[in-house]
Amino acid sequence: xxxxxxxxxxxxxxxxxxxxxxxxxxxxxxxxxxxxxxxxxxxxxxxxxxxxxxxxxxxxxxxxxxxxxxxxxxxxxxxxxxxxxxxxxxxxxxxxxxxxxxxxxxxxxxxxxxxxxxxxxxxxxxxxxxxxxxxxxxxxxxxxxxxxxxxxxxxxxxxxxxxxxxxxxxxxxxxxxxxxxxxxxxxxxxxxxxxxxxxxxxxxxxxxxxxxxxxxxxxxxxxxxxxxxxxxxxxxxxxxxxxxxxxxxxxxxxxxxxxxxxxxxxxxxxxxxxxxxxxxxx
Numbered sequence: 144x145x146x147x148x149x150x151x152x153x154x155x156x157x158x159x160x161x162x163x164x165x166x167x168x169x170x171x172x173x174x175x176x177x178x179x180x181x182x183x184x185x186x187x188x189x190x191x192x193x194x195x196x197x198x199x200x201x202x203x204x205x206x207x208x209x210x211x212x213x214x215x216x217x218x219x220x221x222x223x224x225x226x227x228x229x230x231x232x233x234x235x236x237x238x239x240x241x242x243x244x245x246x247x248x249x250x251x252x253x254x255x256x257x258x259x260x261x262x263x264x265x266x267x268x269x270x271x272x273x274x275x276x277x278x279x280x281x282x283x284x285x286x287x288x289x290x291x292x293x294x295x296x297x298x299x300x301x302x303x304x305x306x307x308x309x310x311x312x313x314x315x316x317x318x319x320x321x322x323x324x325x326x327x328x329x330x331x332x333x334x335x336x337x338x339x340x341x342x343x344x345x346x347x348x349x350x351x352x353x354x355x356x357x358x359x360x361x362x363x364x365x366x367x368x369x370x371x372x373x374x375x376x377x378x379x380x381x382x383x384x385x386x387x388x389x390x391x392x393x394x395x396x397x398x399x400x401x402x403x404x405x406x407x408x409x410x411x412x413x414x415x416x417x418x419x420x421x422x423x424x425x
Contacts, residue, residue, distance in 0.1 A: 153190075153191045153192070154191075154192045154193075154194050155172060155191070155192070155193050155194065156194040156197050157193075157195070157197070157198065158197045158198060158199075159198060159200070160198050160200045160201060160277070160304075160306065161279075163193065163195050163198055163304060164277065164278060164279040164302075164304065165279055166193055167193060167278065167279065167302050167303070167304055168279060168302050169191075170301045170302070171191050172191050172192065172193040173190055173191065173192050173193065174192075174193040174195055174255075174304060175192055175193070175194060175195070175252065176194075176195055176196045176215070176216045176249040176251060176252045177196065177218065177247035177248045177249045177252055178194075178247065179240075179244055179247050179248040179252070195215075195216055195304065196216050196249070198216060200214070200306075201214040201215050201216040201217075201251070201304075201306050201307070202214050202216045202217055202221075203217070204217055204221065204222070204225045204227050204228065205227070206227050206312065208312075209309075209311065209312060210273075210309040210310060210311060210312060211227050211228070211229070211309075211310045211311075211312055212307050212308075212309055212310075213228075213250050213307060213308040213309075213310065214250075214251075214306070214307055215249065215250060215251025215252075215254075215255075215304070215305040215306055215307060215308065216249050216251060217249060217250050217251075218245065218246055218247060218248060218249055218250075219236040219239050219244075219245040219246075219248050219249070219250070219253075219263065220236075220242070220245045220246045222236050222250060222263070223236050223237055223245070229270075229310070229315050229316070229318075230316070230318065231266050231269075231270075231315055231318040231320055231337065231339070232263065232266045232267075232310075234320050235262045235263055235265065235266045235320055235322075235337070236262070236263055238262060238322055239262050239263070250263050250267075250308055251305040251308070254267065254274070254287070254290070254305060254308065255297065255299060255305055256295070257291060257292075257294075257295040257296060257297045257362075258295065259357055259358055259359065259360060259361055259362050259363050260335070260357055260358040261357070261363075262322065262335065262357070264287070264357075264363060265335055265337050265355050265357040265363055266320070266337055267287050267308055267310060268287055268288065268337075268355045268363045268365050269315075269318075269337040269338065269339055269353050269354065269355040269365070270310050270311060270314075270315050270339065270353070271286065271287070271288070271311065271353065271367075272286075272287050272308055272309055272310040272311070273285065273286050273287060273308075273309040274286075274287055274290055274305055274307070274308055274309070275305070275306045275307040275308075275309060276299065276300070276303045276304070276305060276306070277303060277304055277306045278300060278302040278303045278304075279302065280302075281303075284309070285298060287308075288365055288367075291362040291363065292362075293361050293362050294361050295361070313341075314339065314341040314350065314351055315339045315341070316341075317339065317340050317341065317342070317423070318337065318338065318339045318340075319336070319337065319338040319339075319340075319415075319418075319419040319422065320335075320336070320337045320338075321335065321336050321415060322334075322335040322336075322357075323335065323411055333358055333401075333402070333403055333408070333411075334356065334357070334358050334359060334408050334411045334412060334415075335356070335357035335358055336354070336355070336356055336357070336412070336415040336416070336419070337354070337355045337357075338352070338353065338354040338355075338416075338419040339351070339352070339353050340352050340419075340423045342378060342423075346377070347377045347378050347379070348375065348376070348377055349373050349374055349375065349376055349377070349378065349381055350374070351370075351374060352370050352373050352374060352381075353365070353367070353370055354366075354370065354392075354416060354419065356396065356412050356415075358408075359396060359398045359399070359408050359412060360396075360397070360398065360399050361399060364395075364396060366391075366392070366395050369388065369391045369392055369395060372384055372387065372388050372391065373388060373425075378423070378424050378425060381425045382424070382425050385420055385425055388420075389413065389416060389417060389420075392412070392413070392416055393409075393413060396409060396412050396413075398412075
């Protein structure tokens with residue numbers, strides 16, 4: 144384990160997860176991987192940090208029978224290059240900032256900062272991924288939907304680290320992803336949208352539909368209870384329910400004021416949702 148001092152910041156850099164979790168017992172240590180958020184925050188001075196990017200255990204992308212398992216310290220560029228990453232995640236990561244940020248910023252960090260604008264987190268939300276949260280004395284699996292508490296707050300305990308993101312292996316090949324920003328390059332999302340539609344090819348029955356909206360409220364918007372309106376229906380039946388489905392989302396989405404108007408964000412959300420449905424014959 145390495146302990147370094149940079150300016151007035153004290154940095155601990157363990158090389159094993161066990162050592163990192165022991166250090167994590169100290170609530171004053173701020174964990175980070177790529178540090179892309181810390182660098183622009185101006186809060187690097189007079190702090191103690193737990194640098195976890197040297198831990199190989201959380202820098203890998205593997206699979207098992209049910210999940211693609213993304214180590215929390217994997218960079219966006221790692222996800223883009225890895226053969227196990229689904230196309231929807233690769234597309235989202237490719238639209239994150241510039242190459243330097245994609246090489247440094249990490250999947251776990253993008254989730255842990257609690258931002259509703261987090262591009263990769265939007266994809267993990269729409270695929271109903273789970274988070275493996277570990278402390279020195281405990282381990283738990285938490286649905287990502289339950290991780291966000293609003294206002295930048297998360298369910299991560301003071302002694303825990305996000306170790307892995309578990310994405311279901313199947314059901315997300317047919318997807319729709321878009322990010323609306325002020326410009327094409329290096330844009331932070333003003334509104335973002337991801338949708339997946341898994342349809343049985345023989346019966347034309349919808350096995351799963353899921354949509355998410357980012358940068359609209361203080362957390363990523365996901366309403367599985369509304370999506371349930373179309374699950375189990377044929378595409379033809381879903382088309383008949385389209386108006387009610389869109390109306391339900393229109394009621395549920397209440398954008399927060401920001402740099403762009405509430406009305407603008409709302410209209411974009413509804414347009415993207417309608418486009419997603421129309422492209423899939425609904």
